[in-house]
Amino acid sequence: MDESGCRIHNRLWRRESGPYNIEVNVTLEETIIENAYLPLGGHSKPENCTALQKIAIVIPFRNREPHLKIWLYNMHPFLQKQQADYGIYVVEQHGESKFNRAKLMNVGFSEAIKEYDYNCFIFSDVDIIPMDQRNLYRCSTNPKHMANSLDKFNFRLLYQTLFGGIVAFTKEQFLKVNGFSNMFWGWGGEDDELYERVIAAKMKIERPNPKISKSKAILHVRDVGNERNRKSIPLIKKAGIRMHRDGLSSLNYTIISTTKHRLYTKVTVDIGHPE
Numbered sequence: 001m002d003e004s005g006c007r008i009h010n011r012l013w014r015r016e017s018g019p020y021n022i023e024v025n026v027t028l029e030e031t032i033i034e035n036a037y038l039p040l041g042g043h044s045k046p047e048n049c050t051a052l053q054k055i056a057i058v059i060p061f062r063n064r065e066p067h068l069k070i071w072l073y074n075m076h077p078f079l080q081k082q083q084a085d086y087g088i089y090v091v092e093q094h095g096e097s098k099f100n101r102a103k104l105m106n107v108g109f110s111e112a113i114k115e116y117d118y119n120c121f122i123f124s125d126v127d128i129i130p131m132d133q134r135n136l137y138r139c140s141t142n143p144k145h146m147a148n149s150l151d152k153f154n155f156r157l158l159y160q161t162l163f164g165g166i167v168a169f170t171k172e173q174f175l176k177v178n179g180f181s182n183m184f185w186g187w188g189g190e191d192d193e194l195y196e197r198v199i200a201a202k203m204k205i206e207r208p209n210p211k212i213s214k215s216k217a218i219l220h221v222r223d224v225g226n227e228r229n230r231k232s233i234p235l236i237k238k239a240g241i242r243m244h245r246d247g248l249s250s251l252n253y254t255i256i257s258t259t260k261h262r263l264y265t266k267v268t269v270d271i272g273h274p275e
């Protein structure tokens, strides 16, 4: 797939590429005013061309409004400069059970494809913002790990198989691995498991040039309900064996509400609790 359907090129932004300071003192009101022309649900398309990639950005969420507004403030203009045809899906876990980031991603994928012909999915944490306009938010020939150059890790890759923070999959790539596992409750490991699925499905992973993918991770204390998952290692080891029965094919959930906000679509969902 072409990196960008619209004939926009990295070169165009070179002069204003960054790294730049990300605006963190923002209000939702000013973000709404600056994006007044956005249709409800935060779905924007380039005006003068048809993008090849139709991108759903899926953000797992619970009680992180301060980060969400910073993300929205910075990302709407960023994505529009890249002439992206994109929709934002904030998938909120209802209730108090342990957070399940991976299952929320699967829900976001399943709900987004009901609304539009999306063919690229960018699964992103709410607290990571790219610093450089050349960092193309697009899918690629292989599943792409995009959070490979974070300020909090001194712009280095923590370990070779790191696949956390932000990943981009075409629809075909994501179906091939049957999505994420639904079995990871609490913090950590679900991204390592997804990496194993990609390898088991005989795909490779790609990463952008770390100079270009420099990104800011907004620091915060770990959320209540997202304590470290101590059961992840055996699940990661058996990813290749389990992947065809644990994932999109076994996903069940109950939608509490789907709301079209000005800047995003919020899907609030009951995903149950750990068995």
Ligand code: BGN
Residues within 6 Å of the ligand: 158, 163, 164, 165, 187, 188, 189, 190, 191, 192, 232, 233
């Ligand atoms: C790893 C986590 C990842 C996380 C990275 C970066 C696990 C599995 C058990 C070893 N992996 O340790 O999920 O993305 O740190 O924070 O917890």
